[in-house]
Amino acid sequence: MEIICTRPGCPKPRNFFGDLDDEAKIRTVRQKFCVSCGMPLLLADRYIPSKLLGQGGFGAAFLACDRYKPKMPLCVVKQFQPSGDLDDRELAVAQNLFQREAVVLEELGHKHPQIPDLYAFFTPIVRNAKDTEDEQYFYLAQEFIDGEDLEEELAAKGKFSEAEVVEILKEILKVLQFVHDNNTIHRDIKPSNIMRDKRGILYLLDFGAVKQVAIGGGNNKKSTGVYSMGFAPPEQMSGSQVYPSTDIYALAVTCITLLTGKPAEELYDSFNHNWQWRGFAPQTSDRLMDILDRMLLSAPAQRFQSATDALAALTPPPPAKPAQVVPQKPSPPATLIKLPKNPFSLIEAISGAAFTGFEGALLYIGLTNLLSVSGISLGILGMVMGGIVFALYRRAIEKVDLIIFGGITAGIVAFIPALHGALVIKFVLMIAAISAAGAIAITAFFRLVYQLLSRFL
C-alpha cells in the first residue's frame, strides 16, 4: 500500500508498506512514519492519504481512506499549508480562514446536500523534519465528491451550451440562497470550486475563503483579501465590505467563462471597466445575456441583491392560465329516452282502457241527452277523454280510484233524468257494450298514446 506524506516539502513523500496490502492489517496497524522525514502518516490515526489532489493558496488536498469505517470509504483531507512568507498577523488570518472552512462545513455541510459534509478537524503537533522542534499542523477531513470540477469539464469538452449554463446557474444560486440565509458569504466562487459528481449533482466546494456575514458591524464585514483574480468583484478586490451580491458577481463570471471558453481576464475590458463577453458566446439568448450582465455590474447595489432575486429573473413566469372552460353537459343521445320509472303493467293498461271507455260512454250519453249531438258535445267529449288519458298516464287516477270514479259517474248519469233521458235500459246496454268495445279498442289507443307520451315527456 502506498501512503503519501503530508509534510510540506518532504523530499520523498511516497511511502510503500507491503504489510498494508492486507485489508485486515490496515485496520489494526499502529502509526506509520514517513521513511524520509519522519512525519506521522496515519492522520489522526485514522485517515490514510493515498494521493495528492491539488494544492491551493492555503493548503493541499489529499484523497484518503477512513480506516475506522467498515468499508473504509474515501474522503478528502485538506491540510493548511500557507505558501509564501507570511508575517505573524497574516499567518493568523490564514489559519483563521482554514478553521473557518471547518466551522462552515460543520454548520452547513450536514444541512445541505450540495455542500460536502465535515468529518473531522484536527491540529496535531509533530516534530519538524530535523527533529529540532515541534510544529503544529491543521487538517480537516470532508466528504469526497467523486466527479470533475467545472474547470476540468471545460478543459475536456470546450464551451458549454446555454442550457448547461442555465442549469449550473440555477443549481448554484439555490445553494447560495442557503449559504447566504445562514449569514455566510462564500467569496471564492469559480469553476474549480464547483464539482459535478458521477450522478450529475453539482456541489459547491472550498469554503476556505468564506466569512461569516457580520451581524452588528465591525471589522468582520471587511474583505480579508482572499479571492480569485478575475472572479472577484471590485468591492472584494479593494478590501471593502462584501455582500451576497459579491458571490452573485463571481457566479456570473464563472458562467461567462463557461459560455465563451475563455479565461475571465480575456473577457474584461479594463479600459472601459466592463465585461465584453457577448461576442464570444453568440449561442446565448438576449435574456440570459441581460441577466448575466446585471449580475456583473460593478456596483453591488446595481446587481441582484439576493440569489432569490436572480433565480426569479431566470425563471420565466408561468404562462397565464387559460380561462376555465366549463364542460358542457353532453346532451343525451336520441336513443336515451326518459321512461317513467314505473311503466304500466298489462292489467293496468287494460283497466285504464276500460275505465276510459266507460267514462267516455257515460259522457257521451250525458252530453247527447243534454246538448244532443253537436260539435260542442263532441269537443267536450274529446277534451275530457284527453284529460282522463293524461290523468291515467300520470297515475293521478289509478287502482281503486277507477272503480270509485266509475261508480260515481255512473250514479250521476243513472240518477239524473236529464242526463240519461227515459231510456234506462238502452243506457245500461249501451254502457255494457261500449265498455267491452272500449276496453279492447282503447287498450290499443292507450298503448299508442302511452308510447307517444313516453317519447316526448
Ligand SMILES: Nc1ncnc2c1ncn2[C@@H]1O[C@H](COP(=O)(O)OP(=O)(O)OP(=O)(O)O)[C@@H](O)[C@H]1O
Ligand atoms: N470534497 C472534495 N471532493 C473531491 N475533490 C475535492 C474536494 N475538495 C477539493 N477537491 C479537489 O482537490 C483539489 C484541491 O482543492 P483545494 O480546494 O485545496 O484547492 P483549489 O480549489 O485547487 O485552490 P484554491 O484554494 O485556489 O481554490 C481540487 O482539484 C479540488 O477539485
